[in-house]
Amino acid sequence: MTATADDYRWMARALELAERGLLTTTPNPRVGCVIVRQGEMVGEGWHVRAGEPHAEVHALAMAGEQARGATAYVTLEPCSHHGRTPPCADALVKAGVGRVVVAMEDPNPLVAGRGLARLREAGILTLAGVQESAARALNIGFISRMTRGRPWLRLKVAATLDGKTALENGVSQWITGDDARRDAHRWRARSCAVLTGIGTVRDDNPQLNVRAVPTERQPLRVVVDARLETPLNARLLDGGPVLIAAALNDADRIAALQRRGADVVILPDQGGKVDLPALMRELGRRGLNEVLAESGFKLNGSLLREGCVDELVLYLAPALVGDAARGLFNLPALSSLASKRPLAFQDVRMVGRDLRIIARPE
Secondary structure (H helix, E strand, C coil): CCCCHHHHHHHHHHHHHHHCCCCCCCCCCCCEEEEEECCEEEEEEECCCCCCCCHHHHHHHHHHHHHCCCEEEECCCCCCCCCCCCCHHHHHHHHCCCEEEECCCCCCCCCCCHHHHHHHHCCCEEEECCCHHHHHHHCHHHHHHHHHCCCEEEEEEEEECCCCCECCCCCCCCCCCHHHHHHHHHHHHHCCEEEEEHHHHHHHCCCCCCCCCCCCCCCEEEEECCCCCCCCCCHHHCCCCEEEEECCCCHHHHHHHHHCCEEEEECECCCCCECHHHHHHHHHHCCCCEEEECCCHHHHHHHHHCCCCCEEEEEEECCCCCCCCECCCCCCCCCCHHHCCCEEEEEEEEECCEEEEEEEEC
């Protein structure tokens, strides 16, 4: 079965609906559904948050009897297993839809083609892969967690045009303008967690929450703090979930941080620092899909060296501060340009007076 122009048009609408759950669905994927009968939309919906009805259920409720014989457009393969809610594949079969078009198969091993198979067994025509690249981009973190066991990690950095993130004395506020900072808060809002290092906590005492844009949910704050040096009066401990990743198992310090509401996980590597790949796996185990790292040049370099960075979000301000200021990444010196780390630009645009570059390691 070949996709038609109408299939692409209605799937585009389903993707628009799915994006409405951008800030709320975690740990579930963002999913939209449109039901079309004789060229007219008769039902639509999107998944809002975990534990609530899925997109197909909302769309079927709106369509009612008009769903019989109709085409359902879903951005992700309908689930076939009992989780917090019943299987959506069964709901589509019961409603009597005649055709189901999906953007992509579900990477969840509990589904992974079983939902489409259930529909075909019931005599429903199926088609997969319509607008797949857009659907994958919308759920890039969910796909990462399902296929790699770890979240998609974006590393956000604000720098001057000469690649400096802070003055030699550590002062870094504010390099970029209001528009860029507001845009960075949008990345925070869609993330399941914001990750930083103990150096940033000591130097900047950040809150690491979403303030510049509306949100119903605050991300988990994660601090890489090998020696449990997070001050007990740190602002990020004032409300909201916090996870401290340490290498030192100090019962007294752990107890003190727990009294301030923090959770502590001990993940040492062989050098006595936090095992960053193990931390990524731990965050995946906790159901985190997307993580935004906002850290200093030392942790930035470590995350890159350890292969933890999936995407860079770099804001460049039209200013120069000189060679003595702090750079972007603490990386070892190279003896040959052949050893450079290649990146692929994904998006380049102006955000207010600053330049935003999104790039991925090749």
